[in-house]
Amino acid sequence: MALPSKFDKGADQLPRTLRGFGHINRFVDRRDGKFIAKILPGEYYVTNQDEYVATVLGSCVSACIRDKETGLGGMNHFMLPKVGSDEKKGLNGKINDAARYGNFAMEHMINAILKNGGKRENLEVKLTGGGRIIANMTNVGLKNIEFVREYIRTEGLMLVAEELGEIYPRKVLYHPLSGKMKVKRLRALHNNTVLDRETRYMNELEVKPIGGDVELF
Amino acid sequence: MTTILTVDDSTSMRQMVAFTLKQAGFDVVEAADGEEGLQKAKGTNVDVVVTDVNMPKMDGISLVKKLRALPNYKFTPILLLTTEAGADKKQEGKAAGATGWLVKPFNPDQLLSTIKKVIG
Numbered sequence: 001m002a003l004p005s006k007f008d009k010g011a012d013q014l015p016r017t018l019r020g021f022g023h024i025n026r027f028v029d030r031r032d033g034k035f036i037a038k039i040l041p042g043e044y045y046v047t048n049q050d051e052y053v054a055t056v057l058g059s060c061v062s063a064c065i066r067d068k069e070t071g072l073g074g075m076n077h078f079m080l081p082k083v084g085s086d087e088k089k090g091l092n093g094k095i096n097d098a099a100r101y102g103n104f105a106m107e108h109m110i111n112a113i114l115k116n117g118g119k120r121e122n123l124e125v126k127l128t129g130g131g132r133i134i135a136n137m138t139n140v141g142l143k144n145i146e147f148v149r150e151y152i153r154t155e156g157l158m159l160v161a162e163e164l165g166e167i168y169p170r171k172v173l174y175h176p177l178s179g180k181m182k183v184k185r186l187r188a189l190h191n192n193t194v195l196d197r198e199t200r201y202m203n204e205l206e207v208k209p210i211g212g213d214v215e216l217f
Numbered sequence: 218m219t220t221i222l223t224v225d226d227s228t229s230m231r232q233m234v235a236f237t238l239k240q241a242g243f244d245v246v247e248a249a250d251g252e253e254g255l256q257k258a259k260g261t262n263v264d265v266v267v268t269d270v271n272m273p274k275m276d277g278i279s280l281v282k283k284l285r286a287l288p289n290y291k292f293t294p295i296l297l298l299t300t301e302a303g304a305d306k307k308q309e310g311k312a313a314g315a316t317g318w319l320v321k322p323f324n325p326d327q328l329l330s331t332i333k334k335v336i337g
Contacts, residue, residue: 103229104322108300110227111271120226120273154229211327212302212320216334217311 015049018116026051036173039077041201044105046074046112046176053174056186057129058194059141060201061148061164063106064126064174064181065157067118073176074113077129078105079144079198081205097210102147104210106155125152126174126181127162133169133195140202141165169194219336220244220261224254224268224280225298230323234267234298237325243332251275255283258290265332266290270299270306278306278313285314294335298323 014026014035024045026037035051041060045053053075055062066073080098114120127148130141145164152159161181163170168185175181221243225231228249235245246261248254252274258266266284270277277297284290294316301307302320310318316335319328 099229100233100322100324103227103233104300107227107230107321111300114273115271151229154232155227209324210322211324212322214317214319214327214331215307216317216331217315 015047015051018046018048018112020112021045021047039075041077041079041197042204044074044076044078044109044112046072046109046116048072048116050177051175053176055172056194057131057170057172058133058198059129059131059144060198061127061129061141061144062172062174063109063148063152064128064172064176065109065113065123066176066179067113067122068124068179069119069122070117071177071179072113072116072118073179074109075172075174075176076105076109078102079140079202079205080147081202081210098143098147101205101210102144102151106148106151124158124160124179126160126179127152127164128172128181128183129170130164131166131168131170133167218242218244219264220246221265221267221332222246222248222254222258222261222263224248224251224266224272224277226250226269226272230269230321233323233325234328237328238267238332241329251277251280251283254280258284259287262289263293265336266293266295267298267328267332268295270297270301270310278309278315281310281313281315294332296328296331296335298328 024037037045037053039045039055055077060079062075062077064075080102130145132141163183171184173182223234238245246257248257250272268277296317297310297315298319300321307318
């Protein structure tokens, strides 16, 4: 018989997800019984249950947002797509692909919180990530940090903590119910998983058009 | 000149939409929720409305219903610009009397060509 895994799926014990989050990989941590939803680049997860949201960040950023009155909240994991120099010039860099995608990544999660009963005036935000994980690469992390800080400022949201920049990849564990965000700076990329995932995500963003469907009734 | 009312509770989204519309030569009136949108629509002659769906105070679909009840806005093009992509919500928008449904991420070219289509 196979030994039980440290991270047994334990699907029968997991709390119900909110609508639209059934696809997110969740499991029970057998060491302490925590329910954990693990998100990948481009994903976000919102919950009203006593569960944690986890991810590993390289140059991507995560916004951990919750309604501080009810504990309903979640975390996203995203980066901005690269912006061509022509596009930057044409639109004064104001509404380029990067800004439009970043807005979408943030608004999508905030809307999920508001739709499920959260109130905009109760939202508190913690930010993390944006590490310069490869020394000789363009500082992608910094662009992500600048965007997310500017977004929080423009939207008038309450920023209560941030753990951003530097050169480290990070392991993040967020508990919306209490608002605790635990960040572990990883000394090194032990393997290429984080980098590979982020590179794949960045390549996807480059080929995917930034725009949704249109339907006239 | 064509006047467009843009309604969104996200300041950054509203700024991007307003910037796009102004660059294309439209007059723009902004509102941060359905209630403010309705007041602004009553106070100005608006030719097109572009509104978000999920907003505090009054959502976009309620705004469409309220506008359609006003004689001035019976036939005015109203576009819903939203992160909502579900068929149910879209059906709700259509039943309320919306002219079209645009799913975010917001695309300036797409928005402008849709506006041009609906104003003929």
